[in-house]
Amino acid sequence: MAKIRITADAVSEVMGTARPNKTAFYFDEDLAGFGFYRTPGNVGTFFAEFRPIAGGSKKRLKLGRIGTLKANEAREAARRAIANAALGKDLAKDRTDERASVTVKTLVSKYIEEYVAANKKPSSAEFYRIMLRKHIDPRLGTTKATALTRIDVQRAHAAMSKIARISANRSMKLLSAAYGWGGKNGYVPEGMNPASGVDLNKEEGRERFLTADEMMRLGDAMREAETVGLEVKAGDAKHAPKGQRVKMHPAVTGALRLIMLTGCRLREILHLRWSEVDLDRGLAFLPDSKTGKKTVLLSAAAVAVLREMPRIGIYVVAGDSAGTENEKPRSDLKRPWAAICKRAHLEGLHLHDLRHSFASVGAWSGLGLPVIGKLLGHADSKTTQRYAHIADDAARRGADVIANQIAAAIGGR
Known part of the structure; x- marks a missing residue:
């Protein structure tokens, strides 16, 4: 514990020194009970200490974080808290009571x-x-x-x-x-957790890969959706007239093709901006993917899809607000995806299965797990191991090709 004159400059000087190994406390020389502490994580917090009732236990009231609350503001808040305590009003208890009433x-x-x-x-x-x-x-x-x-x-x-x-x-x-x-943080009693120990549903790892035939059916359904349109039947859409065909916007089918051709996640494609795409070099720069900032290598096929995509707003996949001042990315592809899957007779297929299919094709082609992990942007190599059995099949086919040629040369069977 150290005593200093708590000012903006003094606080800034303390926070600029080497981080402490344990939480360090600093008290003001002039106002008894006013101080701040600094954690090993370099987080500083102003506080006020006081005794609500003479002879009672001392309480500490957090006033605010350093950087959010100024030193002079914290001093004034501490002065009020200490003065109220002297008059018998416990601000710490009032705050606790208020927090305990939250829903x-x-x-x-x-x-x-x-x-x-x-x-x-x-x-x-x-x-x-x-x-x-x-x-x-x-x-x-x-x-x-x-x-x-x-x-x-x-x-x-x-x-x-x-x-x-x-x-x-x-x-x-x-x-x-x-x-x-x-x-x-005082909203509930410490240790209270009614959600702890709840029996959860069993989750099994999903492993659904599209076959070549299923990919062809999906491609046919997308082409039909964007050209002549898909027939609307009862329950398919809220407002479209039943019995008629409704065309899908090319941004929708383009988004699906991009997921299939890049192995990207849905949000990575829906939130992709034109400013983050370099068609000449075949790169897409994702500033905020699930695993952080990453660069996606765009194949020639993916670049061709992007060149055909309509440029309406700042996002590659145009949403309802495309081109407006407050443009937002499209939220999902649930309805069009459901309609396309139904037309392709692929009920139960998830959008994320397209990413798995991209990886499975790579594994079957013998690219190797490190390459597949890099293309998918896996931060942990263990995540890519789910495709190991497919990679083994590719290696076995390679071994057969090599062995058959050697066997033929040496006269074996």
Whole structure:
């Protein structure tokens, strides 16, 4: 513990020194109880310490992070907190009581906006927002966070599972993480986590690869969709007249072809901007993929698709707001993908299976797992191992070709 005159310059000087091995505390020379601490991670936080009642235990009230709160603002806030404590008003208890009254929706939302959005990828935060909106909020959102029980959570998970089994599991993991964070930040009692220990749905690794025949059927369906259109039947579309054919925008079929020809993830293609594509060199620069910044090698076939794509706005795949001032990327391809799969008689095929198919063709062609991993942008080589058995088949075919030629030369069978 050290005593200094806490000013903007003094705080900046302390934060600029070598990081401490453990949390270091600094108290103000003039205002007793006012100080800040610095963690080994170089995070600084202003605080105020006081005794709410004479002889009672000392309490510490966090005032704000260094960099967000100025030193003079923190001093004034500490002065008010210490003065209120002398008058019998406990601001720390008021804040705890206020936090303890939050709903599950508010708790999860605060976790996403205050922690996930600040420490993880924007795509992760957006995914969690979808989980909250679609699954957690409708079933648990209005329940007080401190009143939620494991039985409530288990029942909610069962209801979610009837709609989407995997998303139900992801929602439980999000809820559990929110409670862990909430316990550390005073929103729920520390250690309280009704989502911990919930029985999750069994998840099996999906391994679906398109055959050559299935690829041809998918290609035929896409060409039909963008030329003469697909016939609309009852239940296929909300507003289109039944019995007529509806053409798909070339941006939609182009996006599907790009996924097939590059092995990219759906969001990587939907969020791709024209400014990130170099057609002359055959490269696409993704600033924020699932595994971070990466460069995608574009084949001649992929470049040809891109040259045919209509340039309407800033995104390669034009969405509803393409060309407008507040343009946003297209959110998904669910409806057109479902229609194309139905026409191609490929029910149950997922968009992500196109990425697996890209990898399987590479493995079958004998490219080797390191090359496939590089093309897919895998950060961990273990992820590529799921295609090892296909690569083994390619190696076996290669061994047969070599051995047959040698056998023929030496007169073997």
